[in-house]
Amino acid sequence: MVNDTMFARGAESSVIREIFSYGLERKAQIGADKVFDYSLGNPSVPAPAAVRASIERSLQLPSDQLHGYTPAPGLPEVRTAVAESLNRRFGTSYGMGDVFMTVGAAASVSMTIHALTNPGEEVIVIAPYFPEYAVWIEKAGATCVEVLADQGTFQVDAQAVAAAITPRTAAVIIDSPNNPTGAVYTRETLDALAAVLSAANADRDEPIYLISDEPYREIVYGVEVPWVPSIYENTVVCYSYSKSLSLPGERVGWVLVPNTCPNASRVMPAIAGAARTLGFVCAPALFQRVVADCVDEPSDVAAYARNREVLTQALSSYGYTYVEPDGAFYLWVKALEDDAEAFCERAKRYELLPVPSNSFGVPGWFRLGYCIDYDVIVNSLPAWKQLADDYRRER
Amino acid sequence: MVNDTMFARGAESSVIREIFSYGLERKAQIGADKVFDYSLGNPSVPAPAAVRASIERSLQLPSDQLHGYTPAPGLPEVRTAVAESLNRRFGTSYGMGDVFMTVGAAASVSMTIHALTNPGEEVIVIAPYFPEYAVWIEKAGATCVEVLADQGTFQVDAQAVAAAITPRTAAVIIDSPNNPTGAVYTRETLDALAAVLSAANADRDEPIYLISDEPYREIVYGVEVPWVPSIYENTVVCYSYSKSLSLPGERVGWVLVPNTCPNASRVMPAIAGAARTLGFVCAPALFQRVVADCVDEPSDVAAYARNREVLTQALSSYGYTYVEPDGAFYLWVKALEDDAEAFCERAKRYELLPVPSNSFGVPGWFRLGYCIDYDVIVNSLPAWKQLADDYRRER
Numbered sequence: 109m110v111n112d113t114m115f116a117r118g119a120e121s122s123v124i125r126e127i128f129s130y131g132l133e134r135k136a137q138i139g140a141d142k143v144f145d146y147s148l149g150n151p152s153v154p155a156p157a158a159v160r161a162s163i164e165r166s167l168q169l170p171s172d173q174l175h176g177y178t179p180a181p182g183l184p185e186v187r188t189a190v191a192e193s194l195n196r197r198f199g200t201s202y203g204m205g206d207v208f209m210t211v212g213a214a215a216s217v218s219m220t221i222h223a224l225t226n227p228g229e230e231v232i233v234i235a236p237y238f239p240e241y242a243v244w245i246e247k248a249g250a251t252c253v254e255v256l257a258d259q260g261t262f263q264v265d266a267q268a269v270a271a272a273i274t275p276r277t278a279a280v281i282i283d284s285p286n287n288p289t290g291a292v293y294t295r296e297t298l299d300a301l302a303a304v305l306s307a308a309n310a311d312r313d314e315p316i317y318l319i320s321d322e323p324y325r326e327i328v329y330g331v332e333v334p335w336v337p338s339i340y341e342n343t344v345v346c347y348s349y350s351k352s353l354s355l356p357g358e359r360v361g362w363v364l365v366p367n368t369c370p371n372a373s374r375v376m377p378a379i380a381g382a383a384r385t386l387g388f389v390c391a392p393a394l395f396q397r398v399v400a401d402c403v404d405e406p407s408d409v410a411a412y413a414r415n416r417e418v419l420t421q422a423l424s425s426y427g428y429t430y431v432e433p434d435g436a437f438y439l440w441v442k443a444l445e446d447d448a449e450a451f452c453e454r455a456k457r458y459e460l461l462p463v464p465s466n467s468f469g470v471p472g473w474f475r476l477g478y479c480i481d482y483d484v485i486v487n488s489l490p491a492w493k494q495l496a497d498d499y500r501r502e503r
Numbered sequence: 504m505v506n507d508t509m510f511a512r513g514a515e516s517s518v519i520r521e522i523f524s525y526g527l528e529r530k531a532q533i534g535a536d537k538v539f540d541y542s543l544g545n546p547s548v549p550a551p552a553a554v555r556a557s558i559e560r561s562l563q564l565p566s567d568q569l570h571g572y573t574p575a576p577g578l579p580e581v582r583t584a585v586a587e588s589l590n591r592r593f594g595t596s597y598g599m600g601d602v603f604m605t606v607g608a609a610a611s612v613s614m615t616i617h618a619l620t621n622p623g624e625e626v627i628v629i630a631p632y633f634p635e636y637a638v639w640i641e642k643a644g645a646t647c648v649e650v651l652a653d654q655g656t657f658q659v660d661a662q663a664v665a666a667a668i669t670p671r672t673a674a675v676i677i678d679s680p681n682n683p684t685g686a687v688y689t690r691e692t693l694d695a696l697a698a699v700l701s702a703a704n705a706d707r708d709e710p711i712y713l714i715s716d717e718p719y720r721e722i723v724y725g726v727e728v729p730w731v732p733s734i735y736e737n738t739v740v741c742y743s744y745s746k747s748l749s750l751p752g753e754r755v756g757w758v759l760v761p762n763t764c765p766n767a768s769r770v771m772p773a774i775a776g777a778a779r780t781l782g783f784v785c786a787p788a789l790f791q792r793v794v795a796d797c798v799d800e801p802s803d804v805a806a807y808a809r810n811r812e813v814l815t816q817a818l819s820s821y822g823y824t825y826v827e828p829d830g831a832f833y834l835w836v837k838a839l840e841d842d843a844e845a846f847c848e849r850a851k852r853y854e855l856l857p858v859p860s861n862s863f864g865v866p867g868w869f870r871l872g873y874c875i876d877y878d879v880i881v882n883s884l885p886a887w888k889q890l891a892d893d894y895r896r897e898r
Contacts (some may be wrong), residue, residue: 217780
């Protein structure tokens with residue numbers, strides 16, 4: 109029989125995708141330059157030139173070497189390149205055995221949730237949060253437990269996490285630099301979270317795992333992004349090259365089970381088992397090689413910084429309140445009425461397409477993806493002003 | 504807590520992968536040309552030249568168009584190209600809405616099982632069968648029910664399927680051309696299977712689905728591979744370009760929910776929901792475009808036919824019994840003792856690496872993947888003869 113849960117997950121478009129589709133239609137109606145689509149996290153910054161050079165170099169390889177199956181955890185030289193890059197940056201001693209190449213961040217996180225939870229257990233997420241976490245947690249048979257971030261700074265509220273921990277808590281997922289708020293968790297935040305988890309572990313046979321989802325690690329505006337496994341040893345890191353190398357459609361990333369994780373010898377096989385069980389065979393072979401060649405390519409953060417600057421200055425002058433984003437390419441803005449969905453519907457009148465905060469598990473805000481063209485942002489500013497004026501007139 | 508099932512699935516290497524790893528070690532010890540590794544289904548035939556031309560053409564596109572997220576079901580022009588190719592070949596009237604691009608055949612089948620089964624239901628597989636079916640069925644919470652193929656022809660035994668159907672039967676998986684036997688199911692076989700399923704459906708609200716896993720459709724030696732949805736309407740087809748275009752590492756394929764399937768409007772969203780739920784975001788973007796460009800490229804069957812010829816003639820003359828393979832690039836051979844695992848261990852003495860049938864759910868046979876270099880096959884023949892002589896001397 110057709111599975112009702114799968115049907116529901118497929119039939120309910122994600123709100124983000126729905127807004128994106130509306131934007132495409134609207135652009136067809138009135139012209140692409142007249143619609144200001146802030147819905148998606150599809151980077152406008154091109155992939156570095158090294159990506160193309162790497163692909164062209166790989167095309168010289170014999171076909172069966174180039175396009176053949178790789179080992180399930182990835183090509184040894186690619187896993188080694190990833191480990192060594194991390195070692196250079198974080199003073200760690202990882203080896204290829206700590207790295208499992210994946211079909212992008214969604215695969216990384218979905219596999220890790222399956223590896224680290226059992227049916228009936230609980231996984232804590234920090235609201236607002238990336239909505240697919242809840243879908244993957246449900247599929248693993250676990251329960252998604254939402255804990256509100258500090259509503260001023262959008263840092264993790266460690267005491268709120270402490271209050272949510274039960275004997276069934278298997279893992280906590282964090283995502284810094286954060287989607288949707290742009291917050292980057294400070295060392296103090298992570299120290300406090302680690303203290304809470306370590307205290308809880310004293311009563312348990314197996315520790316609570318910290319799943320650190322870090323696709324935006326490289327997109328950061330002058331602040332430190334602490335290396336989480338050096339703060340809490342039971343951390344598994346999930347990564348993707350979707351944002352740092354602007355390759356979201358190519359689906360390549362990794363899971364790191366650090367050799368400093370006390371249970372690494374049980375966690376890594378469980379990651380491999382989850383990959384196999386869910387139907388992932390290996391990460392795309394050609395783009396594994398791209399990763400090896402481009403592992404230390406810098407992301408073009410300057411382009412996002414320029415977008416952030418023009419957008420925040422303008423919104424601020426129009427009276428919008430937002431969280432100062434330290435990383436990622438999202439701006440988290442207070443809606444001008446309590447009902448964020450109503451606000452976003454009204455924004456459509458001005459051809460503005462933000463995403464209401466409800467899809468991230470909290471009311472009253474909206475998310476702007478400013479990874480779009482600079483000109484689109486600049487051209488949208490009068491519309492943002494008119495929208496704010498509109499609300500002001502009503503008050 | 505680390506999930507025990509995931510740990511077990513990761514810790515138990517697949518037998519096939521274990522033999523492959525042994526082969527790599529052994530090659531390092533005694534020289535690559537002295538080890539005759541028949542374990543994997545990694546095509547030795549290169550990808551058609553059109554693949555490289557397509558990649559080079561795509562590299563001219565703007566980066567965000569080329570490497571950006573595609574819609575979850577795939578790029579519209581790619582889905583259309585796939586549908587139209589099928590229409591030309593099978594006289595069907597499919598459209599892009601019937602095609603969902605996937606991260607290879609494993610994703611196709613895993614997603615389809617999740618979409619079409621509920622926990623507690625049963626999925627029938629035809630033994631010998633591709634061992635990962637059982638892993639994916641277990642993950643969906645369903646039970647894998649093994650039904651023996653006809654042990655002479657290795658066609659589906661429709662009466663045995665009829666006997667195995669219960670009110671909990673959700674689906675039957677078939678795989679023709681077959682891995683591991685090389686059998687191609689005839690029209691008569693499929694008619695008989697369709698009759699059995701249709702008869703069972705008379706008592707049910709929702710039909711039994713037929714999942715037709717067809718990665719080897721193009722690798723066939725002069726026989727017809729009937730189009731299954733034209734024989735049984737409740738068929739979902741799973742495909743991959745791993746074998747036909749020799750791209751197993753790149754992970755690209757599709758699921759077809761034909762518009763002639765009465766429940767297509769419920770099945771397709773469930774496929775999409777399964778993709779989302781398991782952590783697949785989209786099929787790799789660059790290779791989606793390769794598919795559109797190469798959808799009608801012929802496979803180089805001649806190379807496999809030559810391998811098949813030299814191997815079957817020699818084994819036959821040494822006294823081995825095998826199933827005459829009509830398709831795929833596997834030979835299914837009777838072990839020279841009852842215990843196939845013992846036979847395969849003994850074969851190692853001659854540096855021969857077959858896969859014992861136990862991993863495919865039946866005793867007494869072994870599988871040879873003859874998608875390897877012709878010279879390896881020719882050089883291995885004296886070893887196959889010595890192995891047979893060995894057994895003869897003991898009798």
